[in-house]
Amino acid sequence: MKLEDLGWNDFFQRQFEAARPGLVPARITAEYAGCYEVGLARGEALASVSGRFRHTAATTGEMPVVGDWVLLSDKPGAEKLPIQAVLKRKSKISRKTTDKEETEQPVAANADTVFIVQGLDANYNPRRLERFITAAWESGAAPVVILNKADLCPEAAKRAEETSLLTPGVPVIILDSVSLRGYEQLEPFLAKGRTIAFIGSSGVGKSTIINNLGAKKQKTSAVRESDSKGTHTTSTRRLLRLAGGSLLIDTPGMKEFEAWEAPDGFKETFCEIEDLSLKCRFTNCGHETEPGCAVRSALDLGILTQARYANYLKMKKEAAHQKARASLTEQLKRKAGAKKLSRAIKNFFKDS
Structure with a gap:
């Protein structure tokens, strides 16, 4: 297997050349409880993070995830190859x-x-x-919206227009996964060596789309007619290869999704509200009860819908809560570290 078949390029090659000798590159292709499946030049293998890596990883966000390129010790006969480092990422999709x-x-x-x-x-x-x-913009990857199951919606074109207004600058593609109408619009994104991640809630038809694109067959299941909710037919994250050379990351459906620390993604998603906020009388306007609020004025004039405005405020408050909690966590870590250092100094002089 060539590493290029798994998406290896100059971005990762430069990092590999600067790394300590004796390690080999591999890509995480599946994630299980306590271990990973990786693809490397000699084929596939199981791997797990080394004790040293686990100890030095500051946050869960630094742990390997499907799509990561890692450096590991390729020990002959080892049941699980130890992962020693994660190469710098081009993009990372995260949630809380x-x-x-x-x-x-x-x-x-x-x-x-x-x-x-x-x-x-x-x-x-x-x-x-x-x-x-919001999460997609923040990740560093380019978002594309897929409206699946057009066969069940006579007003699919109208929904696509509404979606385009919500997501300026983002391609919106309508798919009929029964007749395969619209699938030709996906081809420009499926170039050799490119990686595409699928995200969405349960029952939207991600696995069906992936099957129709020619990947290894994924399990599919029907949704409840009462609420169109499905079950988690994908139980683990996987990196799949298509015949044309592109790679797909399939993820389980997510019932809840809150983007993790996404200031840039937030600005891109709600760009018209962010632009309006520049016209507010106060630079720290909360867009609720403050006088001279341009966002509230747009709401009163019908330029901005109540639903979008409410979601904007909700997500903004969630982001502020995340930031405050992260700051508190960092302070507690520093305090704990200072106490540990203080005890070590006391013990040193006590024993000397």
Whole structure:
């Protein structure tokens, strides 16, 4: 297997040449509990992070994820090859975990394009789409919106127009996965060596699309007619290869999605509101009760919809909460580190 078949290029080659000798590059192709599947020049293997790497990784965001290029020790006969480092990423899609810890959960790395899939049935949700778009812009990859299941929506073209207004500058593609109408519009994004990540909620048809593109068959299941919600037919993140040489990262459907620290993505997603905010009387305007608020004026004039405005405020507050929590966590880490150092100094002089 050639590394180029897995997306290797000069960006990663330069980092490899600067790394310490004795390590070999590999790409994470699947993620399991406690280990990874990797592709390297000699084929496929299982790998796990080394103790040293786990100890030095400052956050969960630094841990390997599907799509990452890593450096490992290729020990003959080893059951799992130890991962010693993760090469700098070209892009990283992350979300906030849904547990009480509220930490970063990387979803995929080194994607060139993010296919954000929504179903044109009861699954279609503009507010959820804004969340996915924000994460995609922040990741460093280029977002593309796919409106799947056009066969179930007589007003598919109208939905596409509405979506284009919500996502300025982002391609919007309508797919009928039964007749395969619209699939030709995906071809420009599927060039050899390019990596595409699929994200979306359960039941939108990601696995069906991937199957139709010619990847290894993925499990699919029907959705409930009552609410168009599906089950998690993809249970693990995987990197799949297409016959034409492009690579796909399939991810499980996500019921909840909150982008992780996405100031740039937020500005791109809500660019018209961000532009309006520059005209507010106060530079720190919260766009709620302050006088001279240009955003509120646009809302009153009907230029801005109530639903988009409400989602903008909600996501802005979530981002502020994340930032405050991250700052507090960093302060606590520094304090704990200072205490540890102080104890070490005391013990040193005590024993000397």
